[in-house]
Amino acid sequence: MTNEFSAESLSLLKVGDIARRTGKTVRAIHLYEELGLLNPAVRSKGGFRMYRGDGVKRIEWIQKLQDMGFSLTEIKVFLRVWGESATAPKAMATVREIFTDKLRETRETIARLTRLADELSESLAFLEGCRSCDQSQHQRECGGCGRSGPDHEVPLLVDGIAKR
Amino acid sequence: MTNEFSAESLSLLKVGDIARRTGKTVRAIHLYEELGLLNPAVRSKGGFRMYRGDGVKRIEWIQKLQDMGFSLTEIKVFLRVWGESATAPKAMATVREIFTDKLRETRETIARLTRLADELSESLAFLEGCRSCDQSQHQRECGGCGRSGPDHEVPLLVDGIAKR
DNA sequence: TCAAACCCTTACGTTTACGTAAGAGTGATA
DNA sequence: TATCACTCTTACGTAAACGTAAGGGTTTGA
Numbered sequence: 001m002t003n004e005f006s007a008e009s010l011s012l013l014k015v016g017d018i019a020r021r022t023g024k025t026v027r028a029i030h031l032y033e034e035l036g037l038l039n040p041a042v043r044s045k046g047g048f049r050m051y052r053g054d055g056v057k058r059i060e061w062i063q064k065l066q067d068m069g070f071s072l073t074e075i076k077v078f079l080r081v082w083g084e085s086a087t088a089p090k091a092m093a094t095v096r097e098i099f100t101d102k103l104r105e106t107r108e109t110i111a112r113l114t115r116l117a118d119e120l121s122e123s124l125a126f127l128e129g130c131r132s133c134d135q136s137q138h139q140r141e142c143g144g145c146g147r148s149g150p151d152h153e154v155p156l157l158v159d160g161i162a163k164r
Numbered sequence: 165m166t167n168e169f170s171a172e173s174l175s176l177l178k179v180g181d182i183a184r185r186t187g188k189t190v191r192a193i194h195l196y197e198e199l200g201l202l203n204p205a206v207r208s209k210g211g212f213r214m215y216r217g218d219g220v221k222r223i224e225w226i227q228k229l230q231d232m233g234f235s236l237t238e239i240k241v242f243l244r245v246w247g248e249s250a251t252a253p254k255a256m257a258t259v260r261e262i263f264t265d266k267l268r269e270t271r272e273t274i275a276r277l278t279r280l281a282d283e284l285s286e287s288l289a290f291l292e293g294c295r296s297c298d299q300s301q302h303q304r305e306c307g308g309c310g311r312s313g314p315d316h317e318v319p320l321l322v323d324g325i326a327k328r
Numbered sequence: 329t330c331a332a333a334c335c336c337t338t339a340c341g342t343t344t345a346c347g348t349a350a351g352a353g354t355g356a357t358a
Numbered sequence: 359t360a361t362c363a364c365t366c367t368t369a370c371g372t373a374a375a376c377g378t379a380a381g382g383g384t385t386t387g388a
Contacts, residue, residue: 048365099321103285110277112231160225161259179334211336235374
């Protein structure tokens with residue numbers, strides 16, 4: 001057992017504890033501090049960073065935003081904006097704006113990926129026909145086998161690699 | 165008009181022509197060559213890279229794969245695998261495998277993004293309630309206004325920023 | 329033949345989110 | 359008090375996909 005229990009009883013965690021609980025590395029947490037994303041509640045007499053439990057939450061929050069595609073710098077702006085608007089409604093309005101934008105962006109990304117998935121499926125369907133392709137025919141001539149896909153056209157994903 | 169027409173009549177394009185047609189920069193095309201993704205058909209007497217029309221197709225193909233999340237290095241592997249398998253069916257089998265993996269991955273990404281979009285919506289719904297929040301209440305106390313969301317819980321996306 | 333517009337090679341710069349290492353101090357435990 | 363695991367600061371390293379600049383040839387059309 002480590003010293004975590006005694007620290008925990010004082011509800012103070014060292015950087016390593018935070019790291020273990022969030023799956024992040026110590027270095028990452030240091031970085032977040034450099035960027036102003038998370039400061040320790042206090043420092044021990046010897047200079048150790050001591051965090052409260054909400055430090056874990058903050059990091060999970062950061063992780064969430066990262067997953068959403070925010071960069072650490074954007075997250076920093078996020079916090080700054082928050083701190084600057086004195087009233088709750090005003091701050092909330094800004095956050096709402098950012099979230100709305102990101103939601104739109106996320107949906108666009110989903111749409112794009114969906115199209116790509118369709119294209120992949122299409123290409124895979126086309127490639128099915130190659131199973132029975134004449135062994136003697138080399139791939140450089142692929143697409144000229146006359147057995148083109150459903151729409152009688154070689155998908156770009158396949159065509160691009162075959163030629164040359 | 166540039167010299168593109170005369171070159172085109174010989175069906176040879178200079179790197180700048182390729183760049184214009186694909187929206188890539190000359191530097192990018194140089195990079196693709198360094199990585200072995202696209203070689204010019206020939207070099208002019210003076211050393212200019214001269215491409216045939218299919219160079220454009222190759223770059224569009226690269227772009228497509230990049231959109232799908234392949235790195236240039238992965239694309240290189242892609243081409244190598246293709247070149248190494250002598251028969252078409254064998255090559256096709258490998259390509260099919262790669263595509264299948266990527267399709268699964270893409271679908272996972274879509275699922276993840278969908279969850280995030282849901283979370284964003286949820287957070288936005290919660291923030292709606294803040295419109296009428298008491299001005300005098302500072303954001304540091306947000307979440308304690310008693311007017312928590314539908315499930316009477318502050319979403320992590322909001323909670324993470326509010327505390328501290 | 330001359331000039332404008334291109335192109336060539338070489339090579340260092342950029343951004344993001346950490347990784348890694350060095351040298352030294354700290355804290356809880358035996 | 360001796361240890362051993364942890365932590366501190368400082369600072370250079372990394373990977374991807376190009377950007378950018380320098381110094382100098384090449385094409386082409388007037």
